[in-house]
Amino acid sequence: MATLFDGLTIGDIKLKNRIIFAPMTRSRANDEGVQPDFVAEYYEQRVSGGLSITEATNVSPMAKGYVRTPGVYTPQQIESWKKVTERVHTKDGKIFMQLFHTGRIALPDFLPGNTSPVAPSAVKAAGENYTDDGMKEFVEPRELSVDEIAVIVQDFATAAKNAIEAGFDGVEIHGANGYLIQQFLSTNVNKRTDGYGGSIENRSKFLFEILDAVTEAIGSERTGLRLSPGGEFNDIKEDDAEELYKYVIAKLNDYGLAYLHIGTFDQNRDWHPVLSPLYSGVYFAGVGFDKDRAEKVLADGGADAIVFGKLFLANPDLPERFRQNAPLNTPDESTFYTPGEKGYTDYPFLEMAKAV
Ligand SMILES: Cc1cc2nc3c(=O)[nH]c(=O)nc-3n(C[C@H](O)[C@H](O)[C@H](O)COP(=O)(O)O)c2cc1C
Numbered sequence: 037m038a039t040l041f042d043g044l045t046i047g048d049i050k051l052k053n054r055i056i057f058a059p060m061t062r063s064r065a066n067d068e069g070v071q072p073d074f075v076a077e078y079y080e081q082r083v084s085g086g087l088s089i090t091e092a093t094n095v096s097p098m099a100k101g102y103v104r105t106p107g108v109y110t111p112q113q114i115e116s117w118k119k120v121t122e123r124v125h126t127k128d129g130k131i132f133m134q135l136f137h138t139g140r141i142a143l144p145d146f147l148p149g150n151t152s153p154v155a156p157s158a159v160k161a162a163g164e165n166y167t168d169d170g171m172k173e174f175v176e177p178r179e180l181s182v183d184e185i186a187v188i189v190q191d192f193a194t195a196a197k198n199a200i201e202a203g204f205d206g207v208e209i210h211g212a213n214g215y216l217i218q219q220f221l222s223t224n225v226n227k228r229t230d231g232y233g234g235s236i237e238n239r240s241k242f243l244f245e246i247l248d249a250v251t252e253a254i255g256s257e258r259t260g261l262r263l264s265p266g267g268e269f270n271d272i273k274e275d276d277a278e279e280l281y282k283y284v285i286a287k288l289n290d291y292g293l294a295y296l297h298i299g300t301f302d303q304n305r306d307w308h309p310v311l312s313p314l315y316s317g318v319y320f321a322g323v324g325f326d327k328d329r330a331e332k333v334l335a336d337g338g339a340d341a342i343v344f345g346k347l348f349l350a351n352p353d354l355p356e357r358f359r360q361n362a363p364l365n366t367p368d369e370s371t372f373y374t375p376g377e378k379g380y381t382d383y384p385f386l387e388m389a390k391a392v
Pocket residue numbers: 058059060061062090091092134210212213262299322323324325343344345346347372
C-alpha cells in the first residue's frame with residue numbers, strides 16, 4: 037500500500053516521494069519569454085516534492101497565449117532555464133518542463149506581427165483572455181494546413197531537445213485544458229474533414245504524432261503527458277469523451293512514457309477511477325486533492341502519485357507540512373499572474389511561519 041512519502045521510479049529516475057508540484061503558469065517571464073533569475077528560487081523552494089513540473093512553456097512564437105509566459109526556443113530562453121534546473125538539481129530535486137501550444141486561445145496581441153492564432157478549424161472560443169490592456173475577446177483562428185501541422189509537431193520535438201539541453205529531467209506534453217492538442221481531440225473545435233478530423237483515431241493523430249516525435253527526440257522514459265478528459269476549460273466539448281480517452285489510453289499503453297498525468301476540471305465526473313485501471317504505466321492524479329483524499333487514492337491503488345497545484349504554490353514546504361499535519365498558507369489569487377516576486381517567492385516556510 038503506497039503512501040505519499042514512498043519513493044517512485046518514473047522512466048530512469050527515482051522520485052523521493054509521491055507529492056508532485058503541478059504545472060502552473062505564473063507569468064513572470066519578460067516579453068522575449070526569458071525567465072528572470074528569481075524563477076530559479078521559486079522552483080528551488082518547492083524542491084521537496086518528488087517531481088516538479090514547470091509552468092506551460094511555449095514551443096514557438098505562435099504558441100504563446102498568455103502575457104509574460106516563457107519559451108524554450110531561443111538560446112536566451114534556454115540559458116535562463118539552466119539556472120532553474122541547476123538550482124533544483126543541486127538540492128537533489130527532479131524537474132520536467134511542460135510544453136504547450138495554445139492554438140486558438142492566443143490573442144493576436146501575443147503573436148508575431150499581431151497575426152491570427154491557429155487551430156484545427158476556424159472556430160472561435162467563447163470568452164476572453166487577459167492582456168496588460170485589459171480583458172479581450174478570443175478571436176477567430178485560422179485553420180492549420182497539413183504542412184503547418186507537421187511543423188508544429190517538429191517544434192515540440194525541438195523544444196523537448198532544448199529542454200534536455202537546459203538540464204531538465206524530461207518534458208510533459210500539455211494535452212489538456214483546451215490548448216492546441218485538446219482542440220484537435222475535441223468535437224467542437226476540430227471540424228476537419230482530412231486525416232486529422234472526424235473519427236477518434238483521426239482527432240488523436242496530432243497528439244500521437246507529437247508523442248512519436250518527442251519520444252524519438254528524447255526517449256519515452258523522459259516524456260510525460262497531461263490530459264484533461266471531459267474538461268470544458270477554454271470552451272472545449274468532447275461529445276464522446278469516454279470512448280475517446282479509452283482509445284487514447286489503450287494506445288498510450290504501448291508508449292512506455294515516464295508517466296500519464298490526468299488532471300481535469302470536469303465538474304460532472306471523477307475520471308480517475310475510470311481511467312487509472314486502464315493505464316499500465318505510472319499514473320499521476322491531479323486537481324482538487326488535499327492530503328486526506330490523496331492518501332486515500334494512493335492507498336486504494338487509484339494512482340501512483342498525486343499532483344498538487346494551489347496548495348504547493350502557497351506552501352513551498354508542502355511535503356513537510358503534510359508530514360507534520362501543519363497548518364497551510366492560503367494561496368493569494370491576486371498574485372497568481374502578476375510580475376515580480378510578490379506572491380511568488382515570499383510564501384513562508386514552516387519555521388518562518390512559526391517565528392512570526
Ligand atoms: C495559477 C495557475 C496556473 C496554472 N497553469 C497551468 C499550466 O501552465 N499548465 C497546466 O497543465 N495546468 C495549469 N494549472 C492547473 C494546475 O496544474 C492544477 O491542475 C489546478 O491548479 C488544480 O489542482 P489543485 O486543485 O491542486 O490546485 C494552473 C493552475 C493555477 C492555479
